[in-house]
Every structure is written in C-alpha cells, then in structure tokens.
Amino acid sequence: NKASSSNFIKNIVSDDLQSGKVAEIVTRFPPEPNGYLHIGHAKSITLNFELADEFKGKTNLRFDDTNPVKEDTEYVEAIQEDVRWLGFEWDDLRFASDYFEEMYQRAVLLIQKGKAYVDDLSAEQMREMRGTLTQPGQNSPHRDRGVEENLDLFARMRAGEFKDGERVLRAKIDMASPNINLRDPALYRIAHAHHHRTGNAWCIYPMYDYAHPIGDAIEGVTHSICTLEFEDHRPLYDWVIEECEMADKPHQYEFARLNVTNTIMSKRYLKMLVDKGVVESWDDPRMPTISGLRRKGFTPEALRAFCREIGVSRAYSVVDERMLEFFIREDLKLKAPRTMAVLQPLKVVITNYPEGQSELLDAENNAENEAMGIRQIPFSREIYIEQDDFMENPPSKYFRLFPGNEVRLKNAYFIKCEEVVKDANGNVVELRCTYDPETKSGSGFTGRKVKGTIHWVDASQAVPAEFRLFEPLLLDEEGDSDKEFLDRINPESLTTLQGFVEPNMKEAKGQDKFQFFRHGYFNVDPKHTSPELVVFNRVVSLKSSFDP
Ligand code: ATP
Ligand code: MG
Ligand code: MG
Numbered sequence: 001n002k003a004s005s006s007n008f009i010k011n012i013v014s015d016d017l018q019s020g021k022v023a024e025i026v027t028r029f030p031p032e033p034n035g036y037l038h039i040g041h042a043k044s045i046t047l048n049f050e051l052a053d054e055f056k057g058k059t060n061l062r063f064d065d066t067n068p069v070k071e072d073t074e075y076v077e078a079i080q081e082d083v084r085w086l087g088f089e090w091d092d093l094r095f096a097s098d099y100f101e102e103m104y105q106r107a108v109l110l111i112q113k114g115k116a117y118v119d120d121l122s123a124e125q126m127r128e129m130r131g132t133l134t135q136p137g138q139n140s141p142h143r144d145r146g147v148e149e150n151l152d153l154f155a156r157m158r159a160g161e162f163k164d165g166e167r168v169l170r171a172k173i174d175m176a177s178p179n180i181n182l183r184d185p186a187l188y189r190i191a192h193a194h195h196h197r198t199g200n201a202w203c204i205y206p207m208y209d210y211a212h213p214i215g216d217a218i219e220g221v222t223h224s225i226c227t228l229e230f231e232d233h234r235p236l237y238d239w240v241i242e243e244c245e246m247a248d249k250p251h252q253y254e255f256a257r258l259n260v261t262n263t264i265m266s267k268r269y270l271k272m273l274v275d276k277g278v279v280e281s282w283d284d285p286r287m288p289t290i291s292g293l294r295r296k297g298f299t300p301e302a303l304r305a306f307c308r309e310i311g312v313s314r315a316y317s318v319v320d321e322r323m324l325e326f327f328i329r330e331d332l333k334l335k336a337p338r339t340m341a342v343l344q345p346l347k348v349v350i351t352n353y354p355e356g357q358s359e360l361l362d363a364e365n366n367a368e369n370e371a372m373g374i375r376q377i378p379f380s381r382e383i384y385i386e387q388d389d390f391m392e393n394p395p396s397k398y399f400r401l402f403p404g405n406e407v408r409l410k411n412a413y414f415i416k417c418e419e420v421v422k423d424a425n426g427n428v429v430e431l432r433c434t435y436d437p438e439t440k441s442g443s444g445f446t447g448r449k450v451k452g453t454i455h456w457v458d459a460s461q462a463v464p465a466e467f468r469l470f471e472p473l474l475l476d477e478e479g480d481s482d483k484e485f486l487d488r489i490n491p492e493s494l495t496t497l498q499g500f501v502e503p504n505m506k507e508a509k510g511q512d513k514f515q516f517f518r519h520g521y522f523n524v525d526p527k528h529t530s531p532e533l534v535v536f537n538r539v540v541s542l543k544s545s546f547d548p
Helices: 008-018 039-054 073-086 096-113 123-129 147-159 208-218 226-243 268-274 290-296 300-310 321-333 480-488 503-507
Strands: 026-029 058-063 094-096 117-120 168-170 186-190 205-208 223-227 251-255 343-351 358-364 376-380 382-387 406-409 414-424 428-436 456-458 464-468 494-501 513-518 519-522 535-540
Touching: 008 039, 008 223, 008 251, 026 039, 026 223, 039 058, 039 073, 039 223, 039 290, 039 300, 058 073, 058 464, 073 290, 073 300, 094 096, 096 117, 096 147, 096 168, 096 186, 096 208, 117 147, 147 186, 168 226, 186 208, 205 208, 208 223, 208 226, 223 226, 226 251, 268 480, 300 321, 321 382, 321 519, 321 535, 358 519, 376 382, 376 456, 376 503, 464 503, 513 535
Parallel strands: 026 058, 058 094, 223 251, 343 428, 464 535
Antiparallel strands: 117 168, 168 186, 186 205, 343 382, 358 376, 382 456, 406 414, 414 428, 464 494, 513 519, 519 535
C-alpha cells in the first residue's frame, strides 16, 4: 500500500504537473557526509523518494560535501547503505564536489556582474557589522572594490595565497535587508583541508547557501525539499539561481522536521556519543540512527510506515517514540516466529521425570499466523525457567510458581513446586518439581485448571544466549550546552543478561527476528553473535499503552 495520504507538497507537485510548469518532477535527498543518517533523515528520504515514485519522476542522492573537515568516505558509504536498506534506489548518485569548478565559474560571473566581492574582514568583524533583527547592518569597507581587484583576489584565494579566514567571497545584496540572510552572505571560504573526493585540489569551498541551489539547478531538480529552518534562506536560494543565470529554476519547499520524544536528532550530538565512547558505534542499537535502528531490529517496512503515518506538514510537532514502537510491533506481529527464551535462568528438576529420557513436544510458531507452522522442542528432567517466575513468599494474586503451587509450562505440562534448594547464602538456586503426564499441552486435559503459564527451555539442549535490553539513552531533562548534554546520558541505557534459548536457535543468523514469549521482539545482533553465543537485541517489549 504505497499510496500515502495527501500532503501540501504533493498538492504542489500535482498542480505543477497539471499546469505544465514542470514536465517531470525531480527531487533529491542531500545529506552531508559528516555522520550517519538518523530517523529524521528517514522522513526526508521517504518523502523525496515516494514523491518521485508516485509521480513517475526521479530522485537523486546528492552528497552535500562542501565542508571537507567534517566529511569522510565512511559516511558516504554508510549513507548509501541506509538509503538502500530503507528500500529506495536513486536515479543518479551525485556529489556537490562534482560541481566545484562550475560553482567557481558562476562565482566569477557574479563578480563580473558586480554581484559579489572579496572581503578581508574577519569572521568576527563581519558578525558585528551584520546588524540585528531591529538594526540594519553596515557595509564592509571592501564592499565597493572594483571588479578587476575582486577577480584577482578571488583567483588568489583559489591559488592558495591566503590563510584560512583571511578572505571570503561575499554576495553583494543588501546590508539593510530585513532578512539577515541577505546581508551580503558569504559564498566562499578558505579552508586548507583535504577533501575526501577532491583531495587538495581546492582550498576554497562554497557555502551551503551557494552550493545547494546550484547543485539543484545543475541536476534539474524541480522541487527542492528541505526543513523549515531554511525558510528564511529561500530568498537567497532564489537570488543565487537568478544571478548565477542557471538555466533550470528549481524551487525550494520547506516542511517541519521530525522530532521524537527522548531522541536526539542531530549528527553533532550523535557523533559526540560515538567519540566519547558512550555508545559502541554509530550503529549501536541505542542510537536513533537508521543503522542503529536496523541493528536493534527495526525493519524498513516499519520505518516507512511510521514516516507515512506522521505525515508532512509545516507545523512544529514532537512525535511520541511509542509510535515507532507501534509500527515495529505491527510489522513483526505476523512475521516473527514466537519462541521461548529464558533471560534470567533458574534451574528446575522434575523429580518424577525419568532420568536419561527426553521427548519432543509440538509448539506453534505463531499463534496468529498458522502458515508459520509448528516446531518441535525437547523436554526432559531438567529445564530452566525465569527467576522471577518463582517467589518463595508470594503476595496474593501471584499465579506463577511458589512452594506447593502448580503452573502450566507453555507447550508442555503442569508442574508443581515441591522443594526449594538454596545455596549457603540463602539464594534460591534450584527448584524441585513434579509434573503430571496427564496434563500434556494439546492433549485436551480438563481435569483441573491452573492460573499461571510460564515459559521454559530444556536445560540439556538449551543454547546459551545473551540478551541486551535498552532504555532511552538520554534522561528526560533538557539542556543545551555540551556539558549538560553529557550529563543527561542515562547510565542504565543498556542491561545485558545471560540466559538460554531453544535448541533450534543455534541456526539463527544476524538480523533474524523473534518474538520471545512474554519478553517481546528480539533481533539477532549481527556484530556480536558468534558460533559460541547468540546475542539478541530487544527491539521492543510486547505491550504498549499507546496506539496512534
Ligand atoms: P543534523 O542537524 O542532524 O546534522 P542535517 O540537517 O545537518 O542534520 P543533512 O545531512 O544536511 O543533515 O540533511 C539531509 C536532509 O535531511 C536535509 O534535507 C535535511 O533537511 C533533512 N533532515 C535532517 N534532519 C531532519 C529531520 N529531523 N526531519 C526531517 N528531515 C530532516
Ligand atoms: Mg547539515
Ligand atoms: Mg543541521
């Protein structure tokens, strides 16, 4: 079900096609390769690619690689992997750096037209002279340099004659404009830095506001979609298209960025978590990155459904993180096999089950999806159950195991707790139970009822497993400075437990997904799983108090 509901951008596209303003739509997704993509980017990706799909247009993936110091090929590769994994394929793969020469030539054109000048002011002086919302800015003393002098200086900037920060090329627009973005914005800066694609060919780099419209125009992008913080930059976008005499005239449209509760959506902060070792890597399952969500166990289908559901608007909003959880539960409900895992094992010996004997029991793979069939699980004299499925002195309404009580073992028999074995410190280390062969699951036994059903795995054949449970990476309080940000980190965002899964899980591969009875959905961690140990990441627990 591709066709998502309407939104204002779709209406614009549809009108533009109908009126003949454009013959075909072209969109682009323009990440800067300075980090891994996050869930906010997934919204932009889904929007751009689905728009083009729906109206039979094209979408380019364009790396906005104009800031060499922060960019890296590692990010370029990770971004491509993430876009493809989400289920989208771009028409052309482009880099802003492909256009450096053309951008330079267009800047020369601006100088020739008297629309740009080289300024010697420092960044700080320029900031001071830019004015404020209520005060016009002041002209730079270099604003009226002649064309020849500007051409010469700009050529020397390119040739590497100046140090970083010594000169910039500025647009000559209007220092009194009520829109501060039009107060002679910088178009080029000097940066003697190695670029991940152009190497040391350049030591001047175009600014985003200059590079972006030119890149769009060169690619024939018709609808250049970005987030609302660029709304005030649109007049500059249009100015660049016009004054640089670009043949194609793309238009910029803005939508509200995605915000999710308890989730940081900024590469800068995410990078800080990686650099400080707070998380393992960009794809740590606690990260709101696409790769982190993938490793946690999210599916592309769930992320795309989420992006469609939240829709596209110009109104600021924060989406409840439980909405993401809702979509992954929905997606896995019928897909994921349901098996049993014991996260915190307690050994149970079934004293009346013959030693050395075992049997195979039938278990449904998914009670809601019969097509998934049944599997066979071993049962014998020793099993593991969950530690908190037993209490020595239970409160009333506790229906699981306690001395003298009988419960149902899921897919197996009723067992009754006869004896509690403790170690020297008084910790419960083993239970001795009896089972009733009459009560076999599926046998139609109705002789008596029990209130509790608990899960288990056969001890002799159980496969050791590690379970990683996650809590939000950030505590709730707000803070803006970097220090406060690091103070907000939740020290308990990861809990690791050692337990067991059913024997057939030996074959589980990285990214396989399961529902563990009563525990929720889990994903096989592709990085930490080894032949000796299967590592599971919890995607989401089973219940939520929230449905959209
Ligand atoms: P960050 O602020 O996290 O570093 P960014 O905006 O600098 O993100 P870019 O790589 O420049 O990251 O973004 C690529 C595209 O993704 C842009 O069009 C941007 O508007 C869009 N985008 C980024 N964050 C969000 C978000 N939270 N919601 C929707 N779109 C987003
Ligand atoms: Mg950016
Ligand atoms: Mg940003």
